[in-house]
Amino acid sequence: MKKTLFSLILFFIILSLSVPHQFLFAQAETLPQMDVPGEGLNTLPDGAVITSIEEVNPYFTIEHITLADGTTLSKGIISGPSQPPAGYEAEREASIQPLSSRGVISNFPSYNWVFGCSAVSGAMIAAYYDQNGYPDIYTGPTNGSVMPITDTSWGTWSDGYATYPNNPLVASKDGLDGRSGRGSIDNYWVRYGSTADDPYITNGWPQHTWGAAIGDFMKTSQSAYGNTDGATSFYYNESAAKLTCTAMESMSAGGGRMVSDVDGTYGRKLFYEARGYAVTDCYYQRTNYEGGFSLDNFKAEIDAGHPVMINLKGHTIVGYGYDGTTIYIRDTWDSDPSHTYTMTWGGSYQGMAMQAVSVVHPAATPAVPTGVAASDGTYTDKVRVTWNASTGANNYMVFRNTSNTHTDEVVLTSNHFASPFDDTTATPGKTYYYWVKACNAAGCSGYSIGDVGYIAAPIPAPPSGVAASDGTYTDKVQVTWNASTGADIYQVFKNTSNTHMGEIMLTGNHPASPFDDTTAAPGIPYYYWVKACNPAGCSDYSIVDTGYRAVFIPAPPDGVAASDGTYPDMVQITWNASAGAHYYMVFRNTSDTHTGEIVLTDIHPASPFDDLTAEPGIPYYYWVKACNPAGCSDYSIVDTGHRGPLIPAPPDGVVASDGTYTDKVQVTWSANTGADNYMVFRNTSNTHTGEIVLTDMHPASPFDDITAEPGKIYYYWVKACNAAGCSDYSTVDTGYRAPFIPAPPGGVAASDGTYPDKVQVTWNASTGADNYKVFRNTSITHTGEIVLANNHPASPFDDITAMPGKTYYYWVKACNAAGCSDYSSFAIGRLGTLTRFELFVPLLISGGG
CATH class of the missing domain: 2.60.40.10 (Immunoglobulins)
Incomplete structure (x- = not known):
């Protein structure tokens, strides 16, 4: 609302008479445009009438409203000061009292003023709930996503007139607590007491999305809802009666809005719902009326773990404890939780009398019930379902089904007050699945873990008419019987003699006759019995009957496989069982023919068979036949196998270098499958007589013969070896080492x-x-x-x-x-010199003298 010049002059006259001189200019923009009492009635667009406006003090104004249906209502506008009022310093200091040992909510948050005292009070209460079972109220990055009990984590900000603390739970702000983009302070704040349109209106900005700051939902400091900067509006009955949030939804606030659209108490409800929680109690009630919200009511709230928002006439605070008639408060002007300010219930604080309370209780859905158990035949007239109580649950739902699924389940009760619940509709002897949900005003939990239960029923009589087929089928013996009354399932037993000692239970959970025994061996007579069962137990054995499966020659076994060097001491032959086979024959040969084959076994019970007579390194051919009293099948498909490794074939590709190297002859060859090492031989002629074994355990090609004499031609052979032995010689190849010009002789x-x-x-x-x-x-x-x-x-x-x-x-x-x-x-x-004698001898010989 914009002030006219007349209203502005009148405002300053009134303000000069009611406010100390030192606050005159600081509070110049505190109050919104309003009609002066006595100047006439202000009719709202929907027929509601503001009958009068009462300016209690610079921080508290009351609009008295008559709705179109004649209901009277009041709107209190609280714009509590951002600093403690002057002149009350000693009183405030003296109000600090030690906490009582009881009747106090411990570790209650303490925040300083920002954006509005009502929003700060709402944030302190919300922070308390965030720390005590409502973890989604604050989910920001600070303090491990748990709202701190002080606001000192985020520093301060200034609007150019005053400095305030940052607090993302009160009001959001661009750059605060990881936020990117404008928030509450950017869109709604000018300065304390400003009546100007909000910045988002004057600048044509879109509003931010509400979500994490309670001040947004309480409409604090929002000019579009008639609140000056720092102000919040609360509606109440002009009596001791509660004004509930439900009633607010049907009351017009004018301008096409309902009270629930603009009220601060209802805004707290909207905040909790936006954070994912339901709200139970939600109302505003006067404290200064007979029958209004009393000290006993306050104590009951504290004892139940609910701090109380208290509206003074001009300021909003939070009560979080009591000691007799003294209550402990947070006054929104201090971030230190150790400063425990107090006031007397129903009295005044900082010159402002107690006016009313705003009560809003968030509620979380209860936990899933645990310990769910359904009775198993304990009762003949019911199934009793029990469970452990879930904290916060007001009632329980019980579900039942005949299978372990929620599809087509039956809701036995949707409003049962507590464990146990008796299901008297269950059919005796029938097994059921049971689940429980815990519920309250916030909703219901998920399903509990299921449990099965049943009503006791009599054990059924043994089945009659038991008959086993006598050679009717080649693939089974079929056992039939008459149904037993009360039986849910049947057990079928088999033996090769008319006794229960050593019997086999073919099935322990068969639904009804017939039962097919596909495990019976053809041609062998068996004895069969049947028992009828339900949850109460099983009957005695039925009368016995014999039966047998028709004999047929089984099919040849498939999947025959002989091990290829897997074992050093045997060849293992495996195969798939043939239907109807009682035993197997295993055959072996050294070639793929049955001529000369050996029967390794003619009555082997089942796969595998170990051939311990196989010679190492020799490949064998194996076949298997499946047999029963009717005869033996044809041969299976053949498979080869061998014991240990096979002797490898001679290496191929043997090449010796021809003068390539001056220091060696290099011998190369192709690797042989199954070879572990190689032998290399050399001779000076193409014969093995007098050959030299250059190496008898060389790992792989190539081999370098560094003992070869340069220029001399040699013959080379290679053998491939493994644990089974060595191959024959490879094909021969010649090679030689290149000669080289020697160095000049030394020592001449x-x-x-x-x-x-x-x-x-x-x-x-x-x-x-x-x-x-x-x-x-x-x-x-x-x-x-x-x-x-x-x-x-x-x-x-x-x-x-x-x-x-x-x-x-x-x-x-x-x-x-x-x-x-x-x-x-x-x-x-040089030659040596001859002696005289050496010279004379020749002369004598020649005859000289």
């Missing part, structure tokens, strides 16, 4: 006068050399040199052509089939 030396008749040249042998060349010259050059030896086998070499008195230079080269090395280092040598 020539005798220097050692011998008179020669110069002896020596050197160190060169690896790979077959022969050596020796060179000589009279100068240290190869020009004009003489080749003294072209194919000398080894050091030394004697130069007997050297002339006395001459100095010679000698070199050596190492050679093989690949060529000759470079020159060695040179060595200098």
Whole structure:
């Protein structure tokens, strides 16, 4: 509503007379546009009339309304101050009292003022419920999604005029508690007491979706509902009677709205419902009337675990405990839970008298009942269903069905007050399934775990007319009997002699005659009995009758399989059982023919059969026949098997390298299935006589023969081996190691006068050399040199052509089939000098004198 100039002037005149001077400008926008008492009646669009407006104080205004049907109603607008009023500091401090040891809700939240005292009070109560059984009230990221008992987790914010705490349970805000996008404060707040249209209206914004902040649902600070910033409206009867939320839904508030659309108490109900909870008690009631909400009523609420929202004349607080006539309160101006403010019930606090209470009780659906048990034949006239009580349940539903499913179940009762429940409609001897649900005003729980039960019934008589077929069927013996009264199921027994010792129970839960015994062996007579049963028990045996299954030659067994080297000591043969077979024959041969086959067994009872006579490494062929007294089947399909591993085949693809490598001959071959290792053989001729075993346990191709002499041709063979033995020789292949030019000989030396008749040249042998060349010259050059030896086998070499008195230079080269090395280092040598005697002897011989 927008103020006219006249209204604004009148407002300030009234405000100057009723408000201390220091609050005059701070509260300038506190009150909304209103009709001044005595200026006339304000008629609402739907026929309701505001008969008068009573301004109690700057924080509390009352509109007295007469509805179209004559009902009188009041609307209290509370815009409690954001700070404690001045002048009451000592009184407020003195009100702090130690908590009583009883009559107090412990750890009750304490929040500071933001957005409006009524919304803060509603948030403190909602936070208490969030911590005590209603976990979906606050689901934000703070404190593990449990609403804290103080608002100090979120810091503060400012509107440019004052600073307030953030509290997402009171009012949402962009960026608060993980929110992205405008919220309550962004859309509805200007400043405390502002009568201006809300920001979302003036800016043309869409409103945010309500959900997590209770202030939205209470319409706090929303100009569209006639509330200034910080204000909330509460409707009440002008008497001691409760104004219930149900009644609000049918009362017009004007402007096409119902009271339930604009009322703060009803807004609390809407909040709890939006959080997924039902609401039971929901009403507003005066405290200052005879027969109104009393101190005893307050104590009963606290004792039941329900904090109470209390409206003073100008402020909203929360009562959470009592000690005699003193009540403990949270006044919305303090975030410290240890500050335990008090007031006297029915008195005043901070100069504002107690006016009324707003009571809203959320309710959660009760837990699923546990311990559900239905009696099993305990009673002859009923099935008694019992269960453990569920906390919060007001009544229970009991369900029944004849199968373990809820389809077509019967609701035996929808409003049973407590365990037990007696089902007197159950049919004796019939088994039923029972379930229970716990209910209250919020709804019903899920189904309990089911339990079966039944009414006791007499044990039925033994069946009469029992008959077993005598060779009528080739695949079964059919047992028939007459139904026994009261029987639910039947048991059928079989034996090979007329005694119960060693009998077989063919079925323990057969619904009715006949029963087909498909396990009977053809041609063998059996004795059969039947018992009739129900939940009370089973009858005695019926009279016996014999029967047998017609004999037929069974079909050949299928699925015959012989193990392939799986076992080191046997071949295991398996097969599928043949219908009607009493025993089996197993055959073996070394070829796929029955000529010369061996009968390994002619009366084996069943698969498998272990052939312990098989020789290791030899493949065998196996067949099986199925037999009974009528004869034996044809042979089964053959399968091969062998004991342990088979001796592998000779390797193929054997290749030896031909001069590829200078340091080896590499032998390669293709891997053989079943081979674990290989033997490699070598000879210098294509024969195994004198061959060399190069390796007798080589893991795989290739093998490198590093003992081969360069340039020499060798013959190579390979065998494949495993635990069963080794194959024959592979195909032969030749290979050789490439020769290489040896290095120049080292250590070359020539005798220097050692011998008179020669110069002896020596050197160190060169690896790979077959022969050596020796060179000589009279100068240290190869020009004009003489080749003294072209194919000398080894050091030394004697130069007997050297002339006395001459100095010679000698070199050596190492050679093989690949060529000759470079020159060695040179060595200098000379002949020795002859003695006089050595010179004289020749003269004597020649006759000189």
